[in-house]
Amino acid sequence: MAFTSEDINVPCLLSTLREWVSIETPSRDGARINALVDLVASRASASGLLVSRSAGQTGCGDLLIVRSRTAGTDTKGLLVLTHLDTVHPVGTLSEHFGWREEEDRIYGPGIYDMKSGAIMALYALELVANTTGENVPSITVMFTPDEEIGSKCSRAAIELEARGAKAALVVEPARDGGKIVVARKGGAIFDVEITGRASHAGTRPLDGRSAIREAAKVVLMLEEMNDVDRGVTVTVGTISGGSARNVVPERCRLEVDVRLPDMAAAEAVIAKILAIKASDPDITIRTEGGLTRPPYAQSVASEALFQQASRLAKPLGITLQGVVSGGGSDGNFTAALGVPTLDGLGADGGGAHTQDEHIIISSIAPRTALLANLLLSACPGNGSEGGGTLYGASAHALRLSKPRRKE
Numbered sequence: 001m002a003f004t005s006e007d008i009n010v011p012c013l014l015s016t017l018r019e020w021v022s023i024e025t026p027s028r029d030g031a032r033i034n035a036l037v038d039l040v041a042s043r044a045s046a047s048g049l050l051v052s053r054s055a056g057q058t059g060c061g062d063l064l065i066v067r068s069r070t071a072g073t074d075t076k077g078l079l080v081l082t083h084l085d086t087v088h089p090v091g092t093l094s095e096h097f098g099w100r101e102e103e104d105r106i107y108g109p110g111i112y113d114m115k116s117g118a119i120m121a122l123y124a125l126e127l128v129a130n131t132t133g134e135n136v137p138s139i140t141v142m143f144t145p146d147e148e149i150g151s152k153c154s155r156a157a158i159e160l161e162a163r164g165a166k167a168a169l170v171v172e173p174a175r176d177g178g179k180i181v182v183a184r185k186g187g188a189i190f191d192v193e194i195t196g197r198a199s200h201a202g203t204r205p206l207d208g209r210s211a212i213r214e215a216a217k218v219v220l221m222l223e224e225m226n227d228v229d230r231g232v233t234v235t236v237g238t239i240s241g242g243s244a245r246n247v248v249p250e251r252c253r254l255e256v257d258v259r260l261p262d263m264a265a266a267e268a269v270i271a272k273i274l275a276i277k278a279s280d281p282d283i284t285i286r287t288e289g290g291l292t293r294p295p296y297a298q299s300v301a302s303e304a305l306f307q308q309a310s311r312l313a314k315p316l317g318i319t320l321q322g323v324v325s326g327g328g329s330d331g332n333f334t335a336a337l338g339v340p341t342l343d344g345l346g347a348d349g350g351g352a353h354t355q356d357e358h359i360i361i362s363s364i365a366p367r368t369a370l371l372a373n374l375l376l377s378a379c380p381g382n383g384s385e386g387g388g389t390l391y392g393a394s395a396h397a398l399r400l401s402k403p404r405r406k407e
């Protein structure tokens with residue numbers, strides 16, 4: 001059994017997407033995110049899926065988990081990750097950036113990153129659950145409220161689900177013409193606080209110790225850690241300091257963004273940043289920060305998953321290509337736990353995080369069918385079609401439909 005693009009009712013999917021886009025959901029507005037969670041949860045319940053919802057902590061929206069109703073034979077399931085928050089502030093919709101269709105594109109805030117991926121995931125799960133009857137595989141779809149601000153509220157729950165999963169599929173948007181993401185850099189952030197000594201710039205300049213002059217040296221030290229060939233980037237994104245033109249500045253503060261291809265690079269670069277010392281004994285440097293998302297490096301298991309997805313994609317007219325992304329996602333958490341992970345399985349489009357954000361309508365049907373077939377290939381009895389079973393489990397084990405003991 002395999003789904004085709006014809007199995008996807010695109011107008012129906014798009015009308016739900018339009019509803020979801022009409023609710024603005026910036027990450028820090030828990031109440032608005034919960035209004036969307038209400039919609040997603042009631043649709044999932046109406047489709048006969050299991051729904052659980054936990055209250056958001058520290059201002060986050062609620063975390064919604066939707067599962068297939070399995071007979072309990074599939075001990076390890078698939079995890080699908082989506083987020084309902086967007087980077088766009090409330091009011092974006094009314095500022096000439098509402099839903100707009102132009103030929104094969106639809107524009108709208110959050111449509112590409114990633115409300116389209118969220119509805120595709122739910123649609124694919126409904127399709128598989130409705131088709132496989134009592135053989136439905138164990139599938140969990142998480143709708144998280146805070147991916148765009150680093151997933152502090154959701155990380156523990158994501159890692160808990162990932163530990164019990166045989167693979168993770170992330171429906172973040174596709175890249176550059178439909179490419180999927182097979183690895184992502186890790187990310188670290190640092191705040192560097194430099195404290196010197198204030199004094200009158202005209203009458204007692206020698207008594208002062210300029211925090212800004214020290215900061216200039218630190219900025220150059222940090223920028224020298226960039227290593228393009230290795231994929232390490234270090235960016236001083238903001239600098240602020242001083243109190244008035246005629247005062248030797250006492251304080252200066254830097255905000256630093258670091259992207260890292262693997263754990264070895266992460267450890268080396270982070271140690272180097274934390275070891276930066278002041279060049280003057282009268283100046284102190286306090287550096288706080290560290291890894292926020294571990295690197296999602298390519299692995300043998302993820303490569304096998306990519307090959308399987310490529311085989312399933314071909315009959316749908318998709319030639320799957322993988323890319324390494326510099327941006328992080330919740331896939332970083334699952335991959336770092338050793339769970340085979342594929343990312344960027346959502347809609348094709350562009351303009352993420354800008355007012356050019358759009359999806360390509362014609363990508364919806366084949367990519368939703370691909371997602372459904374990926375879910376389906378974990379189904380008991382579906383191992384022999386589409387090029388074998390997924391996720392390293394033996395074909396024999398997956399074909400058993402009777403309850404079995406854990407091996």
Ligand SMILES: [Zn+2]
Pocket residue numbers: 083113114147172173
């Ligand atoms: Zn996203």
